[in-house]
Amino acid sequence: MTELAAPARTAAGAPALGTGIEGSPVGDRIYRVSIAAFAMAVPLLLAAIAIAVFAAAWPAFRTFGPGFLTSSRWDAVEGAFGAAPAIYGTLVSSFLALLLATPLAIGVAIFLSEFAPGWLRQPVAFLVDLLAAIPSVVYGLWGIFVLVPLLRTHVMPFLANTLGLGRTPLFSGPAYGPSMLAAGVVLAIMVLPYISAVAREVLLAVPRSQREAALALGATHWEMIWGAVLPYARSGIVGGVILGLGRALGETMAVTMVIGNRHEIAASLFAPGYTMASLIANEFSEATGDLHLSALMAVGATLFAITLVVNAIARWLVWSVSREGAP
Amino acid sequence: MTVPPPSAALHAPVPSPTRQPQRPSGRQRAFAERTVRKIRRRRAANVAMVGLTYLAAALATVPLVLILAHLLTKGASSVGLDFFTQMPKPVGDAGGGMANAIVGTLIVISIAAAFGLPVGIGAGLYLAERRGTPLATTVRFLSDVLNGLPSIVIGIFAWEFLVRPVRHFSALAGGIALGAMMIPLVTRATEEMVRTVPTSLREAALALGYPQWRTSLTVVLRTALPGIVTGALVALARVAGETAPLLFTAFGNQFWSTALDEPVAALPLQIFTYAISPYDEWHAQAWAGALVLLAIVLVISLVARFATRARYGGGGD
Numbered sequence: 018m019t020e021l022a023a024p025a026r027t028a029a030g031a032p033a034l035g036t037g038i039e040g041s042p043v044g045d046r047i048y049r050v051s052i053a054a055f056a057m058a059v060p061l062l063l064a065a066i067a068i069a070v071f072a073a074a075w076p077a078f079r080t081f082g083p084g085f086l087t088s089s090r091w092d093a094v095e096g097a098f099g100a101a102p103a104i105y106g107t108l109v110s111s112f113l114a115l116l117l118a119t120p121l122a123i124g125v126a127i128f129l130s131e132f133a134p135g136w137l138r139q140p141v142a143f144l145v146d147l148l149a150a151i152p153s154v155v156y157g158l159w160g161i162f163v164l165v166p167l168l169r170t171h172v173m174p175f176l177a178n179t180l181g182l183g184r185t186p187l188f189s190g191p192a193y194g195p196s197m198l199a200a201g202v203v204l205a206i207m208v209l210p211y212i213s214a215v216a217r218e219v220l221l222a223v224p225r226s227q228r229e230a231a232l233a234l235g236a237t238h239w240e241m242i243w244g245a246v247l248p249y250a251r252s253g254i255v256g257g258v259i260l261g262l263g264r265a266l267g268e269t270m271a272v273t274m275v276i277g278n279r280h281e282i283a284a285s286l287f288a289p290g291y292t293m294a295s296l297i298a299n300e301f302s303e304a305t306g307d308l309h310l311s312a313l314m315a316v317g318a319t320l321f322a323i324t325l326v327v328n329a330i331a332r333w334l335v336w337s338v339s340r341e342g343a344p
Numbered sequence: 345m346t347v348p349p350p351s352a353a354l355h356a357p358v359p360s361p362t363r364q365p366q367r368p369s370g371r372q373r374a375f376a377e378r379t380v381r382k383i384r385r386r387r388a389a390n391v392a393m394v395g396l397t398y399l400a401a402a403l404a405t406v407p408l409v410l411i412l413a414h415l416l417t418k419g420a421s422s423v424g425l426d427f428f429t430q431m432p433k434p435v436g437d438a439g440g441g442m443a444n445a446i447v448g449t450l451i452v453i454s455i456a457a458a459f460g461l462p463v464g465i466g467a468g469l470y471l472a473e474r475r476g477t478p479l480a481t482t483v484r485f486l487s488d489v490l491n492g493l494p495s496i497v498i499g500i501f502a503w504e505f506l507v508r509p510v511r512h513f514s515a516l517a518g519g520i521a522l523g524a525m526m527i528p529l530v531t532r533a534t535e536e537m538v539r540t541v542p543t544s545l546r547e548a549a550l551a552l553g554y555p556q557w558r559t560s561l562t563v564v565l566r567t568a569l570p571g572i573v574t575g576a577l578v579a580l581a582r583v584a585g586e587t588a589p590l591l592f593t594a595f596g597n598q599f600w601s602t603a604l605d606e607p608v609a610a611l612p613l614q615i616f617t618y619a620i621s622p623y624d625e626w627h628a629q630a631w632a633g634a635l636v637l638l639a640i641v642l643v644i645s646l647v648a649r650f651a652t653r654a655r656y657g658g659g660g661d
Contacts (some may be wrong), residue, residue, distance in 0.1 A: 048557030069504035124400025152585025155634045188538035206407045237390035267494020293412025328492035
């Protein structure tokens with residue numbers, strides 16, 4: 018490593034005093050090599066995860082080819098596996114979650130960064146952040162015993178009959194309870210704190226001058242936010258939403274407990290479904306053979322690839338904003 | 345011809361109109377009315393939208409309140425001394441506890457901390473001290489990527505390397521999986537905290553003849569320690585509630601087990617098993633377990649919060 022030969026530098030980039038003249042070059046070398054080794058552990062770990070997941074998935078990919086992603090047959094007895102319902106369920110439940118959570122999260126972020134009176138700001142921010150601290154399995158438990166019955170007895174009949182949406186395919190069919198809708202609602206609650214935290218941070222990074230200029234032109238508070246603040250923060254907020262999407266795609270336990278776990282692509286949100294993560298969690302312990310196990314791992318590999326791309330995009334968006342937005 | 349400066353123009357006396365003030369024409373009145381209506385509409389929109397953000401804030405706190413209320417009403421009655429000291433009872437018997445699961449969770453998160461903390465702190469030190477190098481930029485990005493990976497994928501990783509070859513589930517594999525999840529969190533916290541240490545402190549130590557490694561470990565790291573402890577606790581709190589990776593690794597155990605190479609019970613796993621079971625007694629235990637788990641997580645988080653506050657509140661070292 019060439020850096021080791023270069024004169025030691027402090028964090029600020031100024032040449033470090035002492036080292037190289039006396040001090041302990043051997044100790045420094047050991048220190049630098051060891052922290053570099055720890056740093057290298059992160060890429061290595063990520064590579065090991067990728068290798069493990071794809072190695073475990075390989076038999077299934079080899080057997081089924083690309084058809085694995087498009088087939089919707091999942092029959093452990095006959096050894097036919099296709100992940101399409103799980104992929105569909107993952108995308109629909111995550112999309113539904115974002116649809117519900119994004120306006121709410123942005124609303125909370127705007128409230129906290131612009132309007133909240135001082136005494137209310139801390140407590141509300143704390144309560145919303147606390148949502149992120151609740152373990153997934155606790156959401157699942159609450160989902161099974163509180164949310165699902167509530168949806169079945171009140172929300173689903175309300176949507177289908179009172180609002181008359183029952184004739185549209187999206188809200189048709191019997192209201193069992195465990196359903197795509199339940200998964201979407203639980204996920205929405207779970208990703209809300211993530212989106213709102215990023216949005217709040219980005220909104221706070223919008224320069225004051227931007228707001229003052231809009232107000233000076235005679236804008237109302239809302240016009241200032243809509244016309245001057247939100248456009249400035251837009252790509253950062255989008256990054257936060259995509260970060261939330263990454264969370265929603267990979268969420269396992271809470272979804273497994275409320276989605277109903279059925280291999281089927283149903284148009285209705287009232288019908289039970291499956292997500293990739295819940296499929297793995299639910300069938301792992303009862304996998305009947307090596308091919309079944311490998312098919313589950315192939316679902317995991319697909320999930321890995323999707324979240325990798327989603328997260329990379331989100332990071333890039335958030336970073337580009339925070340770099341430009343820095344004063 | 346000289347143009348007067350704008351300020352002078354503003355204060356110059358307005359040339360008095362020779363015309364008499366007139367009643368506004370119909371067109372002028374219509375225009376004025378339109379303007380007034382427009383302003384009213386804008387004001388109404390403002391009030392409505394600002395009100396909506398208040399509503400959003402109120403709505404966002406509802407789920408938390410509901411969850412806490414249900415946990416307390418359904419779980420509190422089953423949490424007693426027995427819950428912490430007794431083993432699970434077989435189906436059909438009420439009561440019993442989750443002593444094995446609580447101990448199992450402690451074992452698994454201890455292994456996670458033993459694996460995740462040194463790696464995370466080391467990597468964080470590297471990122472803070474050698475920032476700008478290509479490796480640092482790459483590691484920072486990849487650690488964010490690792491942070492975003494679904495926990496179940498990390499479970500598959502531990503299963504493939506630590507469970508499959510030896511053909512049995514183990515507490516060790518569970519701990520490694522959770523430790524891997526801690527690494528990006530600890531790395532980020534360490535980096536941020538080490539960066540806040542003033543350069544002058546570092547320079548003072550170096551000027552006194554300390555070699556760099558001693559400066560970093562005994563001066564910089566020590567100064568940043570409270571913040572790093574906070575980050576470590578936050579990471580611990582997060583993985584303590586994780587269930588998905590443990591399904592493939594620690595697996596769960598109805599009996600007492602503290603061996604590292606055997607399947608071990610864990611609180612989140614036990615809650616999951618009980619919650620999806622058809623038995624009412626087990627549901628009650630699941631609520632109690634969830635209450636205890638949430639209490640553990642919240643206590644760790646609050647301790648972390650106070651550790652930070654003590655640091656910035658000027659309590660001294």
